[in-house]
Amino acid sequence: MSEKIKKIAVLTSGGDSPGMNAAIRAVVRSCSYKGLECVGVFRGYEGLIEGDFKELNARSVKNIINRGGTFLKSARSKEFFTKEGRQKAFENLKNANIDALVVIGGGGTFAGASVFMEEFKFPIVGLPGTIDNDINGTDYSIGYDTALNTVVEAIDKIRDTANSHNRLFLVEVMGRDAGDIALNAGIGAGAEEILIPEQDMGKERLIESLQRSKKSGKTSSIIVVAEGDQIGKNILSLAKYIEENLKGYEVRVTVLGHIQRGGAPSCYDRVLASRLGVGAVDALLRGEQNVMIGIVHKKVTSVPFSDTIKGKNELDLELIRVADITSV
Ligand code: F6P
Secondary structure, X not given: OOOOOOEEEEEEOOOOOOOHHHHHHHHHHHHHHOXXXXXEEOOHHHHHHHOOEEEEOXXXXXXXXXXXXXXXXXXXXXXXXXXXXXXXXXXXXXXXXXXXXXXXXXXXXXXXXXXXXXXXXXXXXXXXXXXXXXXXXXXXXXXXXXXXXXXXXXXXXXXXXXXXXXXXXXXXXOOOOOOHHHHHHHHHOOOOEEEEOOEOOOHHHHXXXXXXXXXXXXXXXXXXXXXXXXXXXXXXXXXXXXXXXXXXXXXXXXXXXXXXXXXXXXXXXXXHHHHHHHHHHHHHHOOOOOEEEEEEOOEEEEEEXXXXXXXXXXXXXXXXXXXXXXXX
């Protein structure tokens, strides 16, 4: 056990995701359990630069496991990407006698942490918190499962009205450059077509496929479009193109937007966040740093930040086959 670590700070950075509160709670309670002090940093790296800190104990994090968002608030800090900003952050950490930091966020958060670590040799451990599930080195990120459930619930409702009016709906979902949300929620909601950045379908093939569906007796359709998909990038012009090339359907567009980021975390996300939060403090006490704590094949695992930043968590292409077969 690392003798040096007596006080740990925790922050959330980047886009919020459901389960971040559960992760903070697990870090704080793990510190409490192990007799360490814990400090919450507000507004991510912005708060680190401004010294916006608050001492947290086991009771400070009561009644938050069930709450979406992050009570520590989050930000995407531009100043942290300057040397001066990081210098101020380091001085604030030193002045508050903080020995190590847990950062909860996505790729941008880990990139910032990695530079900071290199400059100041300050121990940092990361937790994957993003609905996009686009981080290398973990099977799932905190918030992804909840976002999937939110999307499926929304599409179930859209299906009711699509079916009543014999309409075709384009439903745009988040995910940045990754198609994980679109593909999994699309299968779960029984979508006819799923457009993802990892696979270029092309507009012509899309129309052919929709025509086949129509011939087979379908009277309405749901097309899930990942925000990062090339042909879905301008969803309104895609809607126009479909209306012009596929007769007999009225087309409507729904952009689900930020409702995908909110809401109470699912049980899966609460448990994942709790396991990873405990794992982060364990890792720091083992002397690990510059790593993300992820989940791989059900096991809590440490992955160097450099590996998480390299590429995105690979999409399971078998899912595309499943989507094709089940939407026939
Ligand atoms: O990374 C999470 C995410 O919600 C992406 O899916 C989306 O592209 C982006 O953040 C939206 O960012 P903002 O909240 O800054 O609009």
